[in-house]
Amino acid sequence: QVQLVESGGGLVQAGGSLRLSCAASGRTFSSYTMGWFRQAPGKEREFVAAISWNGGTTYYATSVKGRFTISRDNAKSTGYLQMNSRKPEDTAVYYCAAKRDSYYWDPIRWTSSDHWGQGTQVTVSS
Numbered sequence: 383q384v385q386l387v388e389s390g391g392g393l394v395q396a397g398g399s400l401r402l403s404c405a406a407s408g409r410t411f412s413s414y415t416m417g418w419f420r421q422a423p424g425k426e427r428e429f430v431a432a433i434s435w436n437g438g439t440t441y442y443a444t445s446v447k448g449r450f451t452i453s454r455d456n457a458k459s460t461g462y463l464q465m466n467s468r469k470p471e472d473t474a475v476y477y478c479a480a481k482r483d484s485y486y487w488d489p490i491r492w493t494s495s496d497h498w499g500q501g502t503q504v505t506v507s508s
Contacts, residue, residue: 384408389502390502397467404499406460411480414480415481416461417478417486418463419479420476421477427477430452436456439487446472469506474503476501478498
């Protein structure tokens with residue numbers, strides 16, 4: 383199994399930037415695709431972005447496309463989510479996740495059977 387730990391969350395003003403990291407340990411990170419999700423208070427968890435095993439293919443939710451960038455460094459067993467032009471509605475707990483199968487592009491295919499981090503809080507002030 384792979385264990386995931388997010389970091390980099392915090393308070394940022396609207397329009398600012400923040401980069402989240404997801405450090406993986408255990409099984410070979412490069413054998414997993416990776417995704418980022420978020421959950422705002424009182425709302426369901428939603429898909430943010432996903433990336434293929436080698437980082438060559440990425441997918442984004444419409445709400446973040448053009449503002450967020452997902453990436454990974456397999457040599458460092460770490461994934462990233464660069465968040466620019468932050469908006470107050472981006473406030474949420476952000477989770478990274480990893481899966482072995484090829485359906486990383488489909489948000490509904492991410493389930494509790496996949497591997498999840500504990501989450502990191504991101505707050506955007508207006």
